[in-house]
Amino acid sequence: MTVYAYRCPHCSEIEVTFRIGTAPAAVPCPDCGAASVRAFSAPMLARTPAAVAARLQRAERSASEPEVVTSLPRRRAGGAVAVHPATGRLPRP
Template identity: 75%
Template sequence: MATYGYNCPHCREVEVTFPIGTAPAEASCPGCGAASARAFSAPTLVRTRAAVSAHVRRAERSASEPEVVTSLPGRRPSGAVALHPATGRLPRP
């Protein structure tokens, strides 16, 4: 579904959703029911960071081809302590 903009004579600008490529030149306003002419505007394009797009591709791929885990992920050794000032006052085991 795509969102198309229409100019209603009473409600100003309204947005209506239609399947892609099926938007009529005029549509009835969802607010008042008046005939509204279609308004053309630039498409909304967004660039995503490489890490985000890689994560999205991996998630989409795992929907049909889940990754198989053969071992547990690595764990931090028990003696390792996070080097953050806020954790310095916490009791140690």
């Protein structure tokens, strides 16, 4: 099923679900009954991978309510902390 957008001349935009290729040119508005014409828009063809979507949602939540750190980050298997070249000159504890 595909969601199609229709624009009522008196009310607002309406979203209606039809099978692909079966959407009519106009549907009656559920509020006022006027003929609502189909509004064309760009399709959403790209899908975001689940891992990327989870990171984006976490970043959005963190923007207004930062996450509180309760423990130190884990060390790598060898016991050494990875050193980034940009932070190599900073003092280490």
